[in-house]
Amino acid sequence: MSNLVRDTAIALRFAPHSNSSRFVVWFGREQGRFVTLIRGAQRPKSFFLGQCDLFATSDIVFYRHPRHPVHLARECALVRARPVLRRDWRAAAAASYASDLLQRSLPREEPHPRLYNVVSDWLDTLGSPRPVEPDLCWFELAYLAAEGLAPRLQGCVACGAALDAGRPARFVTGRGGFLCGRCDTGPAGSRTFRLGPADLAVLRSWQAAERPRRLDASGVPPETVRRIADLLGDFLRHHLNLPLPSRDLAFEIIRFRPRRAALSPNAGATKIAMGGRVAESADAQDLGSCGVIRGGSSPPSPTNPVAENMRPTETADDRYDPDQPVA
Numbered sequence: 411m412s413n414l415v416r417d418t419a420i421a422l423r424f425a426p427h428s429n430s431s432r433f434v435v436w437f438g439r440e441q442g443r444f445v446t447l448i449r450g451a452q453r454p455k456s457f458f459l460g461q462c463d464l465f466a467t468s469d470i471v472f473y474r475h476p477r478h479p480v481h482l483a484r485e486c487a488l489v490r491a492r493p494v495l496r497r498d499w500r501a502a503a504a505a506s507y508a509s510d511l512l513q514r515s516l517p518r519e520e521p522h523p524r525l526y527n528v529v530s531d532w533l534d535t536l537g538s539p540r541p542v543e544p545d546l547c548w549f550e551l552a553y554l555a556a557e558g559l560a561p562r563l564q565g566c567v568a569c570g571a572a573l574d575a576g577r578p579a580r581f582v583t584g585r586g587g588f589l590c591g592r593c594d595t596g597p598a599g600s601r602t603f604r605l606g607p608a609d610l611a612v613l614r615s616w617q618a619a620e621r622p623r624r625l626d627a628s629g630v631p632p633e634t635v636r637r638i639a640d641l642l643g644d645f646l647r648h649h650l651n652l653p654l655p656s657r658d659l660a661f662e663i664i665r666f667r668p669r670r671a672a673l674s675p676n677a678g679a680t681k682i683a684m685g686g687r688v689a690e691s692a693d694a695q696d697l698g699s700c701g702v703i704r705g706g707s708s709p710p711s712p713t714n715p716v717a718e719n720m721r722p723t724e725t726a727d728d729r730y731d732p733d734q735p736v737a
């Protein structure tokens with residue numbers, strides 16, 4: 411027996427089932443993370459065509475299978491397309507990492523409406539003229555808060571006393587917060603980060619911003635953003651117990667500042683060369699601001715989660731396991 415279920419959901423990932431059908435991993439407002447099979451999704455006359463897209467929101471109706479983790483989609487209607495994520499490759503990299511984080515960390519089919527609202531709100535903001543790196547840090551802080559793992563920034567995690575104003579404070583990843591000058595007796599086996607008063611004020615203001623549009627990153631030095639991002643990355647890996655290689659690649663892409671390169675007249679795929687890796691340009695409009703190489707290059711590594719989301723799904727694979735994210 412199958413139950414008919416309706417939800418509003420964000421598409422986190424597509425995976426091939428056959429030449430015309432595909433799996434979609436969703437993050438639903440009411441269902442949490444779930445997987446559907448869309449039969450005939452890529453047939454020319456399919457009524458699913460154009461109704462779901464990566465990082466877009468759709469209304470989805472599916473038959474819930476009582477014992478199998480993959481459910482059969484019956485109807486799908488696009489609600490919010492977010493086309494900017496097809497053009498802005500930095501924003502696309504950030505969204506791909508967030509998608510990987512959600513797939514790896516969320517249990518299957520458990521509702522998480524607070525986190526759903528965070529993700530939906532953040533994706534709506536992403537790709538605007540705002541810098542992507544502070545927005546990604548905001549997402550990580552909001553994700554941790556929604557998961558009940560928010561780092562403690564307001565007082566000493568050992569004694570509860572206020573942190574010494576005007577002096578650098580040491581953040582201890584394993585303890586989830588800062589130590590005051592009296593409790594800080596030096597390294598004690600856990601990774602630590604020393605933040606100055608200005609960096610700490612920025613981190614606190616970002617954690618306090620309830621919506622991504624309230625994030626004020628204007629005038630924040632890049633070194634401060636980098637120190638906050640390093641602290642958050644270490645915190646996430648430690649407390650989620652996940653390696654998160656997609657995070658490293660996402661920040662590498664976001665921080666990439668291409669040099670203008672001479673364009674070869676050779677026709678071929680447009681690639682953005684980047685530190686030995688190659689990512690496909692999301693849109694030819696980006697060519698004005700990017701160093702590009704036209705012509706042969708190897709495709710993104712299929713083992714990389716970010717590249718995987720950017721990779722066309724063309725090959726049949728009936729062994730897809732929805733509970734095993736891309737390694």
Ligand SMILES: [Zn+2]
Pocket residue numbers: 566567568569570571589590591592593594
């Ligand atoms: Zn203390």
